[in-house]
Amino acid sequence: MKSHSSSLLLASLLTTAVAFSGCKRDGDSQPTVGTVSLTVTNVVGTQPLALDGTAYTTASGETFTVSTFEYYLSNIKFTKSDGTTYAAPNEYHLVNTAKPASTSFTISNVPTGDYTGVSFIVGVDSTTTKGDPLALTGDLNPANAMHWAWNTGHIFLKLEGSVTSASPSKALTCHIGGYRAPYSAIVTAAPSLNGATLLVRAGQSPKIALTADVLKIFDGPTKFALSNFPTTMMPSAASVQVANNYANGMFAVKQIQAN
Amino acid sequence: MLRKRLPVGLRQLLAHWRPAALLALGGAVVGSCASQPEVARAVPGTGQPANFPAMVYGLAKNQPDAATFELGRRLFYDPRLSSDGRVSCGSCHQAAAAFAHAGQRVSPGVAGRRATRNAPALQNLRWRHGFMADGGVLSLELQTLAPLTSPEEMNTPLATALAKLNADPEYRRLFAASYGPGQIDTPQFLRALAQFTAALTSANSRYDKYVRHETGGMLTAPEQRGRALFAAKCSSCHATDLFTDESFRNNGLDRTFARDSGRAHITSRATDRGRFQVPSLRNVARTAPYMHDGRFATLAQVLAHYDHGVQPSATLDPLLHQPGGRLGIALSAAQQAELLAFLQTLTDDAFLTDRRLAPLTDAVITKSASPMAARN
Numbered sequence: 001m002k003s004h005s006s007s008l009l010l011a012s013l014l015t016t017a018v019a020f021s022g023c024k025r026d027g028d029s030q031p032t033v034g035t036v037s038l039t040v041t042n043v044v045g046t047q048p049l050a051l052d053g054t055a056y057t058t059a060s061g062e063t064f065t066v067s068t069f070e071y072y073l074s075n076i077k078f079t080k081s082d083g084t085t086y087a088a089p090n091e092y093h094l095v096n097t098a099k100p101a102s103t104s105f106t107i108s109n110v111p112t113g114d115y116t117g118v119s120f121i122v123g124v125d126s127t128t129t130k131g132d133p134l135a136l137t138g139d140l141n142p143a144n145a146m147h148w149a150w151n152t153g154h155i156f157l158k159l160e161g162s163v164t165s166a167s168p169s170k171a172l173t174c175h176i177g178g179y180r181a182p183y184s185a186i187v188t189a190a191p192s193l194n195g196a197t198l199l200v201r202a203g204q205s206p207k208i209a210l211t212a213d214v215l216k217i218f219d220g221p222t223k224f225a226l227s228n229f230p231t232t233m234m235p236s237a238a239s240v241q242v243a244n245n246y247a248n249g250m251f252a253v254k255q256i257q258a259n
Numbered sequence: 260m261l262r263k264r265l266p267v268g269l270r271q272l273l274a275h276w277r278p279a280a281l282l283a284l285g286g287a288v289v290g291s292c293a294s295q296p297e298v299a300r301a302v303p304g305t306g307q308p309a310n311f312p313a314m315v316y317g318l319a320k321n322q323p324d325a326a327t328f329e330l331g332r333r334l335f336y337d338p339r340l341s342s343d344g345r346v347s348c349g350s351c352h353q354a355a356a357a358f359a360h361a362g363q364r365v366s367p368g369v370a371g372r373r374a375t376r377n378a379p380a381l382q383n384l385r386w387r388h389g390f391m392a393d394g395g396v397l398s399l400e401l402q403t404l405a406p407l408t409s410p411e412e413m414n415t416p417l418a419t420a421l422a423k424l425n426a427d428p429e430y431r432r433l434f435a436a437s438y439g440p441g442q443i444d445t446p447q448f449l450r451a452l453a454q455f456t457a458a459l460t461s462a463n464s465r466y467d468k469y470v471r472h473e474t475g476g477m478l479t480a481p482e483q484r485g486r487a488l489f490a491a492k493c494s495s496c497h498a499t500d501l502f503t504d505e506s507f508r509n510n511g512l513d514r515t516f517a518r519d520s521g522r523a524h525i526t527s528r529a530t531d532r533g534r535f536q537v538p539s540l541r542n543v544a545r546t547a548p549y550m551h552d553g554r555f556a557t558l559a560q561v562l563a564h565y566d567h568g569v570q571p572s573a574t575l576d577p578l579l580h581q582p583g584g585r586l587g588i589a590l591s592a593a594q595q596a597e598l599l600a601f602l603q604t605l606t607d608d609a610f611l612t613d614r615r616l617a618p619l620t621d622a623v624i625t626k627s628a629s630p631m632a633a634r635n
């Protein structure tokens with residue numbers, strides 16, 4: 001294994017060098033990295049999520065609408081059956097239901113191999129939060145309104161809408177963030193590949209199709225009734241409960257396409 | 260200042276060649292004040308005072324540059340960055356008050372809205388590890404975003420501020436001169452403002468000259484007794500020549516903290532309720548009113564609080580528990596007078612009246628006002 005991973009490392013370094021020098025040398029050597037695509041479909045139970053005022057019903061019969069649903073996916077890792085992992089560097093993706101293009105992205109330079117697991121942080125790691133603020137560009141840009149100015153850090157997940165079964169209807173405001181103990185909301189989701197294997201090969205681009213089910217935010221290790229779902233605008237015990245809910249079951253792998 | 264003196268051609272040349280010039284000049288800026296070249300000298304507050312600890316936000320993090328400093332100054336004093344076009348950073352952070360807000364317990368923001376905290380003095384920010392009374396903001400650059408976006412202060416989302424700047428030809432020109440052509444983006448905006456806020460160095464009070472054995476560094480006998488008292492009774496929190504250890508402490512203002520939980524607002528920990536960051540005391544004679552909520556109008560009231568006003572609570576700082584159950588810091592009338600005399604020596608008139616830190620003249624502002632004002 002050791003020699004195998006060293007040669008992998010060497011090969012990926014060479015590939016990187018070639019990529020940076022801008023040269024294309026087809027056929028010189030067999031590339032040892034592939035690309036993985038991820039696509040997320042935001043749903044409520046079995047229905048697609050729409051931000052147009054559509055009312056959705058929870059298992060207990062409460063109803064709600066959604067106006068905003070955004071979250072970060074970062075620190076994506078792929079695991080092989082032997083337990084070794086590949087951690088994709090510098091992957092920070094803001095998935096915004098209002099922007100369909102944001103629900104799909106690709107991860108390049110994944111070493112070829114047969115992967116049996118995938119995991120990611122739903123949010124942003126504390127190293128980035130405490131790091132150089134001038135590096136916050138692209139999806140991490142504070143101008144995306146997924147960033148707390150008063151308590152430095154990104155909003156990991158934002159769900160806004162209305163609980164329409166409440167009388168009068170009640171605002172649904174859920175902004176989850178925070179990296180400090182004991183209320184760190186940095187959670188990792190590892191949706192099962194359901195026994196399938198992700199085959200990463202040079203020149204192939206396998207695709208993981210995920211769903212993200214809003215209902216699981218209320219229904220996980222902690223069961224929330226919408227009538228008393230906490231308004232979370234800052235790190236708290238409640239926000240950690242919500243984060244653990246969405247880490248444990250919001251994401252599900254629906255399909256793995258070979259190419 | 261420099262921009263006005265130099266012919267346009269030379270200014271453009273300097274702007275164009277800035278990266279190379281700065282590389283060449285960087286060593287001189289850090290190495291010696293005496294040999295600072297003209298470009299670097301135009302930016303105030305870049306020196307390392309001998310009696311200060313090392314900078315946290317060192318020069319290399321945002322290399323001081325005359326044109327970009329002036330851009331930051333323009334942004335700092337531009338009310339068009341607020342939602343009603345009336346509130347700039349400088350509205351509540353005024354140079355003559357060490358960039359606090361003279362006489363305002365809590366400053367009015369847009370539409371006269373008021374939050375809960377007193378506008379703090381802005382000085383020696385290069386030496387700070389955290390920002391805000393609750394320490395919620397981690398860097399000088401990001402600090403800009405808190406008042407900009409707060410609904411009770413300037414009430415402008417960052418994306419809106421950037422759109423306003425990008426719609427203004429003068430700002431486009433100024434940002435391009437510093438950062439190259441293209442859209443004005445978040446890092447450029449944060450860096451430009453930090454060029455100004457990082458320049459607010461106050462290190463030339465009579466006290467500073469005294470400890471550095473410089474000309475004019477005389478303290479009277481009562482001031483010296485005040486200094487000794489300060490060292491004995493105050494300096495465990497108001498530590499070093501920055502006059503703060505930046506810790507979060509409950510100094511006994513209240514028994515409950517429903518209105519403002521301080522550090523707990525950031526950490527959500529019960530043990531942090533009522534704790535606020537120890538403020539610097541530089542220029543303290545000019546930064547009234549005092550405390551995070553501006554409740555005390557005078558320094559005499561502050562000293563009276565420590566002598567006999569400290570309130571008990573679970574998070575009261577241990578240093579305010581005296582043997583025998585007494586709370587606070589016992590200070591006789593004579594001691595209070597001597598402390599007050601000493602605190603006056605922390606006033607740095609050169610800083611408070613530095614014209615390079617003052618608002619740009621009306622003529623300069625109005626020249627470019629129309630395009631952006633039309634968008635408000």
